[in-house]
Amino acid sequence: MKAHLTRRYIFSASHRLHSDEMSEEENRATYGKCNNPYGHGHNYTVEVTVSGPVDDQTGMVCNLVDLDGFVRSQILERYDHQNLNLLSEFAEQVPTTENLCIAIYEIVKRGFRKAHLEKIRIEETMMNSFEYSGENGRTTSG
Amino acid sequence: MVYLTRKAEFSASHFYHNPAFTLEENARIFGKCNNPNGHGHNYTLEVTVKGAVDPKSGFVVDLKQLKDVMSREVLDALDHRFLNKEVPEFLTRIPTTENLAVAIWQRLSPKLNAAQLHRVRVYETPDLFVDFFGEV
Numbered sequence: 001m002k003a004h005l006t007r008r009y010i011f012s013a014s015h016r017l018h019s020d021e022m023s024e025e026e027n028r029a030t031y032g033k034c035n036n037p038y039g040h041g042h043n044y045t046v047e048v049t050v051s052g053p054v055d056d057q058t059g060m061v062c063n064l065v066d067l068d069g070f071v072r073s074q075i076l077e078r079y080d081h082q083n084l085n086l087l088s089e090f091a092e093q094v095p096t097t098e099n100l101c102i103a104i105y106e107i108v109k110r111g112f113r114k115a116h117l118e119k120i121r122i123e124e125t126m127m128n129s130f131e132y133s134g135e136n137g138r139t140t141s142g
Numbered sequence: 143m144v145y146l147t148r149k150a151e152f153s154a155s156h157f158y159h160n161p162a163f164t165l166e167e168n169a170r171i172f173g174k175c176n177n178p179n180g181h182g183h184n185y186t187l188e189v190t191v192k193g194a195v196d197p198k199s200g201f202v203v204d205l206k207q208l209k210d211v212m213s214r215e216v217l218d219a220l221d222h223r224f225l226n227k228e229v230p231e232f233l234t235r236i237p238t239t240e241n242l243a244v245a246i247w248q249r250l251s252p253k254l255n256a257a258q259l260h261r262v263r264v265y266e267t268p269d270l271f272v273d274f275f276g277e278v
Binding site for chain 1: 158160162163171172173235236237238239240241243244268269270271272273274275277278
């Protein structure tokens with residue numbers, strides 16, 4: 001029996017949406033309030049969905065202690081109470097929640113071996129959320 | 143195809159223990175959930191069915207029928223129960239959220255004739271839920 005398990009985590013971070021490839025006017029027109037040069041912050045909720053067969057011996061898709069431990073050390077410690085613009089993955093990418101979804105997906109996909117990663121979903125606020133399942137994440141610019 | 147989801151809540155107690163494991167293995171694998179006196183949760187159940195909209199009624203499924211099946215097959219059996227001791231499936235299976243979702247699917251699936259069961263989602267807490275789509 002294959003089941004999907006989803007766990008929610010919260011972290012807080014600041015960011016500023018600004019692209020060096022656009023003029024000041026284009027940045028303001030594209031990103032609006034999010035282009036404020038001093039930045040702003042959110043309480044992000046991250047949903048990590050993994051899947052796999054329900055183990056006969058444990059009744060689990062994966063042990064939550066393993067998932068929690070991985071997410072705490074690799075995701076929450078990296079992003080919580082940080083300015084996203086200063087992190088290496090956002091040196092050349094705008095720290096939109098779309099790009100944050102892809103960055104977190106790649107960290108979990110690369111490092112978590114106890115179950116299959118299905119999806120990362122992030123709520124930036126109660127009113128908007130983003131999902132990434134590993135397909136065609138970015139178009140090439142230019 | 144239209145999808146319809148109905149929510150319900152139930153409260154139950156459980157603990158995780160596999161008699162094939164040693165006491166130490168049980169404690170290590172299941173942690174706090176291994177306490178043999180049990181602990182409880184307020185579970186939220188979401189049942190999603192799918193089907194074509196009936197042109198006469200405008201329904202995918204008669205909600206009252208769905209509610210009645212959920213009450214009879216799931217809530218009456220699980221609400222305010224000690225899952226390990228009172229629910230037949232969990233005399234031999236560990237009542238994890240994964241196994242709860244599978245058991246609820248197996249209880250509902252043969253009883254829903256008007257619409258097709260699409261997903262059973264069980265929230266153990268607001269921050270942990272399991273989806274089961276009937277995949278073997």
